[in-house]
Amino acid sequence: MTPTSSEPSVALPRLGVLYNPRTVEILSLARVSPGRWRTVWLVDRELNAQVGARRLLRRFGEVIDITGLSMAEAATCITEPLDGILATNDPDLVRAAELAEQLGLPHFCPAQVARLNDKFLQRQALQAAGLPTPGCVRIPAGMSLDAAVAAVAGLSYPAILKPAHGASSRATYAVSNADEVGQRFAERLDYPSEDFVVEERIPDGWAPADSPWADYLSVESLAVDGEITHFGITGRGQLAEGFRETASIMPPALAPAEWPALYGLAAAAIRGLELSSGVFHTEIKLSADGPRVLEVNGRLGGGSISWLAERVSGYSLLAAAGLVNLGRPPAPVPVPVPVPANTNGVGFAVYVQPPYEAREVVDITGADEVRAIPEVDELVLTRRPGDQVNPPEEGSQSVVAIIRGLAADHVRVAELLAQIEKSLQFSYR
Structure with missing residues (x-):
């Protein structure tokens, strides 16, 4: 259904949305806003130079230009009060917290956002809350290579090297010892431009060859005034090199009896970060030692999770x-545990x-063949011939195609993953 631009003006709250074209689908948000809120788009033209997109935004709400403004300055541009602010990515959580503080609105405070966005601070907070936590060392920008190697010498290996502030496995590397940390840093032309962390790797739950599914998943949670509701759990396909995501599966191939413990762990992590309200995407590793928190995000999960939930x-x-x-409070979650018996089927995003x-x-071949698969709803090519890719630096954002759909069960999803991999072919240089 195409959303309408005509929204009733009566007594609906005003929701400020920090617009980012990478994480906000205009029509998707416009479709769900009528009867719930009036949208006020907060637009930074440095992030979105497309005039057409700004015209579309005006069809579905008020547009306020905050280009080049501090959040204190942006607050003065908002002449009619807002009732809340929505951020859909980690950098915008920082801006939302600053703006909410200026306007006196409910939102994460800057200290809470720091615990969400900074991987080292989050590990410290989770450890203080009593959750099992791998060893983690921060490598500040400006530290010499020799000092960095010395700082991580006491960790247990294998480990993972990644930015302290980062998403989508950007610039994320497996390292087998402290010297390899130094080697990875030496390869980066921009080192030491940002803080990194080296974190002990949580033991794998099973070998990749033993299953089409990865040994980690995510819990999607909603909280208002300390009351946490869990929507469900999303499984994953096996990771590509560099810890890049290859598939999201909802619901996961996981016995219902295992769900409560994962919900409990996600809730404990949220509370351990001293968070009482918000939307949370908690990634959990199904390790050989039991479930372990990978990270908590204070936003909706990416990777088609919202699409999968609705589908x-x-x-x-x-x-x-x-x-x-x-x-x-959000609408009640329709089913307490969304397993195939009480959903439309198993959703997949490749x-x-x-x-x-x-x-x-x-070159790209096989797209029409994949689109013809009955269970496939859509195939989107995110890169075309001639487009550049840089997997080490882009992480999962180096994706070249996204295929989404619905299957009868997990057996069929596994078959589809193999069929899509065989049919859709890209060549590179």
Whole structure:
């Protein structure tokens, strides 16, 4: 259904949305806002130079230009009060917290955002809350290579090297010893431009060859005034080199009896970070030693999770996020444990990742063949021939195609993953 631009003006709260074209689908948000809130788009033209997109934004709400403004300055541009602010990515959580503080709105405070966005601070907070936590060392920008190697010498290996502030496995590397940390840093032309962390790797739950599914998943949660509701759990396909995501599966191939413990761990992590309201995406590793928190994000999960939730259950996580950020309770979750018996089926989103060493897309074949698969709803090519890719630095954002759909069960999803991999072919240089 095409959203309408005509929204009733009566007594609906005003929701400020920090617009980012990478993480906000205009029509998706416009579709869920009528009857719930009036949208006020907060637009930074440095992030979105497309005039057409700004015209579309005006069809579905008020637009306030905050280009080049501090959040204190942006607050003075908002002449009619807002009732809440929605941010859909980690950098915008920082801006939302600053703006909410200026306007006196409910939102994470800057200290809470720091615990969400800074991987080292989050590990410290989770450890203080009593959750099992791997060893983690911060490598500050400006530290010499020799000092960095010495700082991480006491960790247990293997480990993972990654930015302290980062998403989508950007610039994320497996390292087998302290010297390799130094080697990885030496390879980066911009070192030491930002803080990194080296974190002990949580033991794998099973070998990749033993299952089409990865040994980690995510819990999607909603909280208002300390009351936490869990929507469900999303499984994953096996990771590509560089810890890049290749598939999201909802619901996961996980026995219902295992769900409560994962919900409990996600809730403990949220409370351990001293968070009482918000939307949370908690990634959990199913390690050989039991479930372990990988990280907590204070936003909706990326990777088609909102699309999958609605396709599988009819529930809009995007609508729920808007209401939660207005300080209002979301709609009740339709089913307590969304397993195949009480959903439409198993939703899947496949992310085609280029080889780690690829730098340019040369050719694409098989797209029409994949689109013809009955269970496939859509195939989106995110890169075309001639487009550049840089998997080590882009992480999962180096994806070249996304395929989404719905299957009868997990057996069929596994078959589809193999069929798509065989049919859709990219060549690179």
